[in-house]
Amino acid sequence: MKALAARAAVLAGLPDTDWELDVRFVGDRAMAAANEEFVGHTGTTDVITFSYFDDPESLFPGEPAVELIICVDAALREGAAREDSSYARELVLYLVHGLLHSAGEDDLSPGPRRRMRRREREVLEALEPEFDFGSIFPERGSLG
Structure with a gap:
């Protein structure tokens, strides 16, 4: 992976520099909790992205520049x-979608959404x- x-x-x-990516795979319940806590939305979603590239000076070696929460369910x-x-x-x-968000792509309006797709x-x-x-991702089952 x-x-x-x-x-x-x-x-x-x-950026083609030394940065870390943190990916967490969760089920619907954990994703719904993260979606409520971090995004303010109710229910589950496919991926939540946290990108810290907009403030590169705040990045420390060994700390992630991008964090993705991906819902296996x-x-x-x-x-x-x-x-x-x-x-x-x-x-x-979902991995690609999160990385594209980190690279500055957006999907909140029709034009940018078409570009993102x-x-x-x-x-x-x-x-x-x-x-x-x-x-890489053999099918298992729900994480719940």
Whole structure:
């Protein structure tokens, strides 16, 4: 997963410097709690991104510049519901989505949202020939 995340970060346009990425995989309950606490939204979501690149002087060696909380339950649901996806592909999509947010992409309005979706497709298409998503993220089950 480290190689996949490093390559995705480069493709997303993040700085090519020495920085740390922290990824936590959680279930619906933990994601709903994080979504309420950090974003102020009720219910679960697929990924929450914390990026500290906007203040690079506050970054200390060994501390993450990007933190992602990724919901495995959302990936299980969406991977099963989408004909062109899978559990593993959804997890990679959430990783890419969070990294793109860290690189300055936004999806809160129609124009930027279209750009974000295009960039997600570009990064996923570049990653697919290099990595076997299913072997990196074998399907398990809900974390609850």
